[in-house]
Amino acid sequence: MRLKHLKLENIRSYLSQQITFPENGSLLLSGNIGSGKSTILLAIEFAFFGIRKGELSGNALLRNGKDSGRVELSFEINGTDVVIVRTLKKTSTGIGQDTGIIKINGTETELSAIELKQRILELLNYPKDLLTKSKSMVYRYTVYTPQEEMKNILLCDPEDRLDTLRKVFGIDKYKKIAENSSIVVSKIKEKRKEYIALSSGLQEKQAIKLKKEMELNELSKEESGVVQTLNKLYLDIQTKKENLEEAEISLQSIRQLKVTLQEIERNSLMHTKQLSILADESSRLDLEITNLKSENPIATRSYSDEISKAESDMTELEKNAKENAKRLIEAKTKRESAEHIINKMHTLSSCPTCLQQVSEEHKVKVVDKEKLGVTEFSKNISLMEETEKELSIKHSMIKNELEELRRKEKSSILANEKLKRLNDLLHRRELISTQEDALRKEVLDYNARKNELIRSVDNYNIIELTFHKRKSELEVLQMREKELLMGKSTLEAKKGAFFDIIQELDRDILQKMEFSKKAEELSKIQQWIDEKFLGIMSTMERSIMLKVHSDFSALFEKWFSMLTDSETISARLDEEFTPKIIQNGYDIEYEFLSGGEKTAAALAYRLALNQVINNIISTISTRDIIILDEPTDGFSSEQLDKMRNLLDELNIGQVIIVSHEPKIESFVDTVLKLSKTEHISSLVL
Numbered sequence: 001m002r003l004k005h006l007k008l009e010n011i012r013s014y015l016s017q018q019i020t021f022p023e024n025g026s027l028l029l030s031g032n033i034g035s036g037k038s039t040i041l042l043a044i045e046f047a048f049f050g051i052r053k054g055e056l057s058g059n060a061l062l063r064n065g066k067d068s069g070r071v072e073l074s075f076e077i078n079g080t081d082v083v084i085v086r087t088l089k090k091t092s093t094g095i096g097q098d099t100g101i102i103k104i105n106g107t108e109t110e111l112s113a114i115e116l117k118q119r120i121l122e123l124l125n126y127p128k129d130l131l132t133k134s135k136s137m138v139y140r141y142t143v144y145t146p147q148e149e150m151k152n153i154l155l156c157d158p159e160d161r162l163d164t165l166r167k168v169f170g171i172d173k174y175k176k177i178a179e180n181s182s183i184v185v186s187k188i189k190e191k192r193k194e195y196i197a198l199s200s201g202l203q204e205k206q207a208i209k210l211k212k213e214m215e216l217n218e219l220s221k222e223e224s225g226v227v228q229t230l231n232k233l234y235l236d237i238q239t240k241k242e243n244l245e246e247a248e249i250s251l252q253s254i255r256q257l258k259v260t261l262q263e264i265e266r267n268s269l270m271h272t273k274q275l276s277i278l279a280d281e282s283s284r285l286d287l288e289i290t291n292l293k294s295e296n297p298i299a300t301r302s303y304s305d306e307i308s309k310a311e312s313d314m315t316e317l318e319k320n321a322k323e324n325a326k327r328l329i330e331a332k333t334k335r336e337s338a339e340h341i342i343n344k345m346h347t348l349s350s351c352p353t354c355l356q357q358v359s360e361e362h363k364v365k366v367v368d369k370e371k372l373g374v375t376e377f378s379k380n381i382s383l384m385e386e387t388e389k390e391l392s393i394k395h396s397m398i399k400n401e402l403e404e405l406r407r408k409e410k411s412s413i414l415a416n417e418k419l420k421r422l423n424d425l426l427h428r429r430e431l432i433s434t435q436e437d438a439l440r441k442e443v444l445d446y447n448a449r450k451n452e453l454i455r456s457v458d459n460y461n462i463i464e465l466t467f468h469k470r471k472s473e474l475e476v477l478q479m480r481e482k483e484l485l486m487g488k489s490t491l492e493a494k495k496g497a498f499f500d501i502i503q504e505l506d507r508d509i510l511q512k513m514e515f516s517k518k519a520e521e522l523s524k525i526q527q528w529i530d531e532k533f534l535g536i537m538s539t540m541e542r543s544i545m546l547k548v549h550s551d552f553s554a555l556f557e558k559w560f561s562m563l564t565d566s567e568t569i570s571a572r573l574d575e576e577f578t579p580k581i582i583q584n585g586y587d588i589e590y591e592f593l594s595g596g597e598k599t600a601a602a603l604a605y606r607l608a609l610n611q612v613i614n615n616i617i618s619t620i621s622t623r624d625i626i627i628l629d630e631p632t633d634g635f636s637s638e639q640l641d642k643m644r645n646l647l648d649e650l651n652i653g654q655v656i657i658v659s660h661e662p663k664i665e666s667f668v669d670t671v672l673k674l675s676k677t678e679h680i681s682s683l684v685l
Helices: 037-049 113-124 128-132 137-142 147-155 158-169 172-198 202-295 304-347 360-564 595-616 637-650 662-666
Strands: 002-011 014-020 025-030 068-077 080-091 094-097 100-104 107-111 569-573 579-583 586-588 625-629 654-659 670-677 680-683
Touching: 002 037, 002 654, 014 680, 025 037, 025 662, 037 068, 037 080, 037 113, 037 137, 037 625, 037 654, 080 113, 100 113, 107 113, 137 158, 137 595, 147 595, 158 172, 158 360, 158 595, 172 360, 202 360, 304 360, 360 569, 360 595, 360 637, 569 595, 579 595, 595 625, 595 637, 637 662
Parallel strands: 025 654, 025 670, 625 654
Antiparallel strands: 002 014, 002 068, 068 080, 080 094, 080 100, 100 107, 569 579, 579 586, 670 680
16 A cells, blocks of 8 residues: 545644655654644544544544544555545534545545445455454554554553454454353353253153053044944934935925915905906996096197287287387487476576576577477377377287187187097096906916815825924934034044143153253263363464464564664563563563663564564555654664664555654655644645
C-alpha cells in the first residue's frame, strides 16, 4: 500500500489543508511540538477505521467551533487506486460520523460507517473479526503505534502483555480454545449427569411394557370371539332385512292404492260440487239472457267525428272571441288616453318637459289631432262590439249542437254494450254446458276405478301383520348387534389405552436408551478433550509461541543493538516477551534505563513486532508502509545518526516519521514542515 494524498477540512488545528505523500522512500513530518504532526496520523487512522469508542472520538477530531469536518485519503493498494472520504457532523447529541464515500478506480460508492470499515478491511486483507472491534491491533502494531502506547506494553503486567501479543499475532485463539474447552468439559459433565439421571429406570420400564403386552394379547383374543359372533349375526340380520323389504314393498303398494283411492274419492266429490256450481251459474245466465233479449238491443252508428268537429269549431270561436275582446280593450284604452290629452290641453300653459310656454295654436293642433283619434277609436269600438255579439250567438248555437251529439253518442254506446254483453252471455252458457258434460263423464270414470281399487285393498290387513312380525324379529337381532358392538367398542377402547401405554413406554424406553447413549458419547468426548485435544492445542500454541518468541527476540536484539551500538549493553526477551536489558553482565530494569535507552528499547520492540506480525499474517496489504511517531524522543546525537542505518535496513517502501528533531531531515528523502499560527496548522512552503 502507498499513501498518495490527505485532505483535511476542520480537523483539529487544520482549517483546510492537503498533504501529498511521496510515492516511495522516507518522509519526515517536521515541526515544533503542537504544530499538527500527530493530527495527520490520527486523520489517516480515522479515514481507514472511523471513530472508535474509547480511542478516537469525534470531539477529539472536529475543530472547535465548527459543525462539520472532512477527511479525504487517497492511496494505491495492489495496483488499485482508492479514495476514502469520511465526514464528521455535530448534532444535538454530540459529534458523530455521517455516511462515507469510497472510490475504487474512479467508481464512487456511498456507504455507512460500518459498511465503509468492512470494505476497507477487505482491501487491507485484515481479519474480518476486526469489524466489530474498537481497536485494529494489526494496524496499530504494524503501521502506526503511538509511542506512548508502545511504552505501555513494555511496562504492563506480563500476563496482560502476553494476552495483547496473542491477539496481535492472531494466536489468542489457542488460549480461548483452552478456556472454552474447560467450559465445554464442565458443561459436558453437567449434561452427562443429567443424561444418566434421565436414563435411570430403564429396566423397570421394560418389565412394565412386557406385562402390558401380555394383557393386550388377552384382550385381542376376546375381541376376536366377539367379531366372529358379530359376523354370524350380520348374516342373520341381512336375511331378515331382505324379508322385511319384500313385505314393506307389498305394504307400500297397498298403501299407494289407498292413497289413489282417497284421491279418486276427493276428485269425484270435487267434480260433483263443480257440477252443482255450474248448474247454479247456468240458471243465472239463462235469466240474464232472457232479460237482455226482451230489451231488443240494436247496434247504432258512432257520433265521435261530428263531436270532434263541433269541439274544434267551439275552440276556434272561443279563440276569435278572446282576440276580439283584447282588441276592444286596447281601443277603449287608447280612446280614453286621447280624451285625457284633450282635457289636459285646455288647462296647459307650459311644457312639463322643457318648461317653455305652449301657444294656443299648438294647443289647437294637438286637440284636433286627438279628436280625430277619438272618432276613429269610437268607430272601431262599435264594430268590435257588434262582432262580440255575433260570436256570442254562434257560441250558444254550437254549444247546444255539441250537447245533443254527446247525448246521442252516449245512447249509442249503451246499446252496443248491451248487445256485446248478450253475445258474451250466450258464449259463456255454451262453455258451461260443455264443462258439465265433461264433468259428468269424469265422475262416471272415477266411480268405476273406485270399485276396482276397493277390491284390491281387501288383502291389506294380512300383509300389514306379516310386515310388523318381520320388523319385530329384525329389531331383536339389531339390539343383540348393538350389545355386541358396545362390547367390541369397550374392548377396542381398552386395547387403545394399552396401545397408548405401550407406545408411551416405548418412547420412554427409547428416550432413556438415547440418554444412556448420549451419556456414553459425552464421556468419550470429555475423555478426548481432556486427554488429547487440550494437549494438542497446548503443543500447537507452545510451538507457535516458541517460533514467534525466537524471531521476535532475535529482531529485538538486532534493532536494539543497532540503536545503542554499545558492547556493554544488550537486550533480549524472556518467556513472557518482557525486554531484559543486560549491562556488564547484569540485568537492568527497564525503568532504570536512560531516556534514550528507553526510546531505543521501545523502538526496537516496535520494529521487531512489526516484522513478526507481517511474517505471521502474510496476506495483509500494509506490509510496505510504516509510521513512526516521535521514534527518537530522548536520543543522543549519536543515536540519531544511527537512524540513517536503521531506515536503510528496514527496506520498507513508504516510511513516515513524525519528529521535531532537525537532524533527521538530513537522512530522509522528503521533509514536510508544519507550523501553527493563531491556532491554525499549515504546511510551510
